[in-house]
Amino acid sequence: GAGVSQSPRYKVTKRGQDVALRCDPISGHVSLYWYRQALGQGPEFLTYFNYEAQQDKSGLPNDRFSAERPEGSISTLTIQRTEQRDSAMYRCASSSTPPRLAGGRDTQYFGPGTRLTVL
Amino acid sequence: EDQVTQSPEALRLQEGESSSLNCSYTVSGLRGLFWYRQDPGKGPEFLFTLYSAGEEKEKERLKATLTKKESFLHITAPKPEDSATYLCAVRVPGNTGKLIFGQGTTLQVKP
Numbered sequence: 001g002a003g004v005s006q007s008p009r010y011k012v013t014k015r016g017q018d019v020a021l022r023c024d025p026i027s028g029h030v031s032l033y034w035y036r037q038a039l040g041q042g043p044e045f046l047t048y049f050n051y052e053a054q055q056d057k058s059g060l061p062n063d064r065f066s067a068e069r070p071e072g073s074i075s076t077l078t079i080q081r082t083e084q085r086d087s088a089m090y091r092c093a094s095s096s097t098p099p100r101l102a103g104g105r106d107t108q109y110f111g112p113g114t115r116l117t118v119l
Numbered sequence: 120e121d122q123v124t125q126s127p128e129a130l131r132l133q134e135g136e137s138s139s140l141n142c143s144y145t146v147s148g149l150r151g152l153f154w155y156r157q158d159p160g161k162g163p164e165f166l167f168t169l170y171s172a173g174e175e176k177e178k179e180r181l182k183a184t185l186t187k188k189e190s191f192l193h194i195t196a197p198k199p200e201d202s203a204t205y206l207c208a209v210r211v212p213g214n215t216g217k218l219i220f221g222q223g224t225t226l227q228v229k230p
Contacts, residue, residue, distance in 0.1 A: 004162070031216060033216065033217075033218075035218075040222065040223075041220075041222050041223070042123075042206050042208065042220025042221050042222055042223055043163065043206075043208075043218070043220050044220070045217045045218060045219070048215045048216060048217065055214070055215055056213075056215035056217060058217075059217070091162055091163075093162075095216065098214070098216075099210070099213075099214050099215060099216035105151065105168070105170070106216065107153075107165050107168060108153075108165070108216065108218065109165060110155075110162035110163045110164075111162050112160075112161060112162050113162055
């Protein structure tokens with residue numbers, strides 16, 4: 001079976017432009033997460049979806065960042081008016097069970113990421 | 120504040136030289152500790168989940184253990200293909216599944 005897929009794999013944009021990053025989770029996975037990973041660091045949580053509901057967006061750095069998952073499957077992370085400090089690897093992960101039902105025993109499976117470079 | 124610290128940052132071993140990676144954590148109510156392996160240019164690959172102190176899990180040359188304050192990833196007789204960055208993460212209390220990651224340990228195993 002296919003894993004988590006993300007597109008594009010690489011995105012180069014100019015400062016001030018908007019970008020949209022796509023995540024296609026593992027089929028049937030109800031939970032979806034977005035993380036950001038700087039070089040040499042572990043992933044940093046951005047936001048979480050349970051089906052189509054965004055239940056935690058505490059990690060989004062500011063209001064230029066937004067995410068949606070309108071049909072409970074594919075998700076899009078949008079960054080408006082990009083800045084150079086937004087340059088990073090953006091990773092998506094999915095799990096089969098909502099954390100509140102799994103008692104913490106669900107596993108997050110990560111995609112290959114989108115490398116965003118803002119010039 | 121919930122925090123995860125991994126040591127060492129980098130580790131070089133000769134093939135067959137066993138060692139351990141450390142993951143120290145402070146979290147108010149651990150709901151799972153996770154080990155991932157990450158190869159260059161790829162996403163983290165799940166290895167183990169540990170939930171309670173004293174728990175141990177093994178997979179091939181890897182063994183993960185958990186205490187109330189830290190976890191160890193023991194690598195027995197490593198091979199060059201074990202070279203990767205190993206990430207530790209803890210799940211924080213709540214219903215969102217948020218993971219807090221350490222910065223990782225980059226392991227290089229030389230033949």
